[in-house]
Amino acid sequence: MLFQKRLRNMQDRLRNSGWRIQWIPWWEPDKPEIIKPKNPLPFIGIVIFIGVFFWNNYSFFRVTLTVIQIIAIAVSGLVIAMLGIIFSAFQLQSGWKRIDAQCIDREISEYEKEPGDITSSWGYRLICVFSLDGKEYKVTPEPSTLVSFHSKQQVEKYLNEKINQNGYCKLWVNPKNPLQTVFHKKKWWL
Incomplete structure (x- = not known):
């Protein structure tokens, strides 16, 4: 609880630094403002993006990928992540x-x-x-x-x-x- 309260205080200080108008919080007091993702697509996309670069060096399957394949998989991972973020926003703000x-x-x-x-x-x-x-x-x-x-x-x-x-x-x-x-x-x- 003490860590959460300190994190929230830090969030509020950073958000209000340099502003005359102070932020009116919408989150519960003494709890950090963290939006829990309801959609795993952004995480999966980032894992694909990062994972493809380690594939050739640490692959247990001894299958190497060409540069074009690595780039294609990495870009696909980024696309999945971006679509996941957009979908999450629509889910979060529906209603x-x-x-x-x-x-x-x-x-x-x-x-x-x-x-x-x-x-x-x-x-x-x-x-x-x-x-x-x-x-x-x-x-x-x-x-x-x-x-x-x-x-x-x-x-x-x-x-x-x-x-x-x-x-x-x-x-x-x-x-x-x-x-x-x-x-x-x-x-x-x-």
């Missing part, structure tokens, strides 16, 4: 509801540059409120964008397109845990 919410605060921030980065990356954090089944919720939805933004103006333009002038936007909400939300559209790359 989520798309609702109207009001954005009451927003923050745009530049991420720290890593050594070797040429351009800056920008992100956003929102606080939204909505009502579901007669109960009010205040959330910090996860961004749905896969790519980061290269300027503050790009983030502002994106948010202005997705949040109307009255502050209303669309959220995808997990009805089993309404604090778990995604801004604008479902994520598909989990």
